Amino acid sequence: MRITQGTFSYLPDFTDEEITAQIEYALRNNWPLSVEFTDDPHPRNVYWEMWGLPMFDLHDAAGVLMEVNACREAYPRHYVKVNAYDATLGRQSTMLSFIVQRPPDEPGFRLERQEAADRQIRYTTHPYAADRPTGERYDGS
Amino acid sequence: MSSNSNSRGFGMTATPKAGQPAEPPAEPAPELLPADAQVDLTEVRRETGIDEVLDSLDRELVGLSPVKERIREVAALLLVDRTRARFGIDSPTPNLHMSFTGSPGTGKTTVAIRMADLLHRLGYLRRGHLVSVTRDDLVGQYVGHTAPKTKEVIKRAMGGVLFIDEAYYLYRQDNERDYGQESIEILLQVMENNRDDLVVILAGYADRMDEFFRSNPGMSSRIAHHIDFPEYTVDELDQIGRMMAEQLGYRFSEPALTALRQYLEHRKRQPRFANARSVRNAVERARLRQARRLMDGSAPRVGFDELTTLESEDLLASRVFSAAAEQDTMGNE
Ligand SMILES: Nc1ncnc2c1ncn2[C@@H]1O[C@H](COP(=O)(O)OP(=O)(O)OP(=O)(O)O)[C@@H](O)[C@H]1O
């Protein structure tokens, strides 16, 4: 199941040229960018790991793409995303956030039904991959 | 910037406005020219606007003819490369990493800024800004601190010029575990692999730079242009002084011009002489003295001439003259 999240969730995956164009758009707006990765893609998991610090004062997209590629190389089977922030309102607001890498195999989510009192049903989703310890998920086995 | 009153979060479809590429992608590659086509090089020069840059370089920088010569060569190479590409002849991106050697105040930083602009106009650099750093900006204090610091600087310089002043401080001969080495290695890698992304210019005094290159052959071999900045002659310093005054909206009176020349002759022989920078300081001091002279003067009414003229006394009050008279070696501006 192809997981979609973030600003361009309705679009097919971006090529590196398209990623570069988005980064340039962010830089033109003076938004700092950051790279994050995770192997727990639950939609409510907002705490992805930071790949280095957010990048300030860049003039060109190549610097961000360099970090994206370094992260891809270090975590070839993780999800990687690029975020852009706007700090002009005095708080760090996410303006763009989109996935730039996904594991080759995405097993998707299991829907769990929990029977509660009075025949109530509580629903929850659980990524199959999360059954394994972090770092061993998405190994393709 | 677009304002979005409706809240958006992960997984929600975004309002297309915020995220869409604001510009259409660059125009499709132009058709290749047939082999028998002719290209007017003056046309190409006009399109890039390099003549403006080269002319203003000639106009605004005094002397430096070997430097200007090299810059013209680089410009010609890139222009011809561009034109060749239109015929479909592709040549690998030329290596344009440089070293600028010369005494303090000979214009290295100034020329580097012009170079960034020129390379941008010629399409070699995407942005054309200059990021100027020294050892402290690149090298960290503890294990694991250097690589992120160096990379951070490199990322900021991408699309433009990374100018490393007094580059030889990166290498400490007496300490092989110095963190500077790590920084050098990262730079070497980037200079090789990211030629399209940035130009590295190393600057410093000639002798120490030579020593640095001797100890770091990898660095030396990645630098295509070694450009030496000569010391200015008194004539050139004189001309620089007049130009600086003019830019500030002043002029020297006839006696002041004579004083300026004497000043420069003395100053050049005194310690801590920094070429054009010393001239700039001298002009700034003269400006201060002129202002005081006018304020303290007996005639409170002043006109255009008084306000814009530097007199010989504004220069002659300088310690440079008393120091020269005393043969004192501790000269100052
Ligand atoms: N040829 C020149 N004509 C006019 N002004 C000049 C010239 N060369 C240098 N200047 C002026 O002199 C000042 C010092 O120049 P610059 O900072 O480029 O020197 P530098 O070689 O980088 O010195 P340092 O080695 O100390 O860093 C600047 O204000 C610059 O505008």
Ligand SMILES: [Mg+2]
């Ligand atoms: Mg300098």
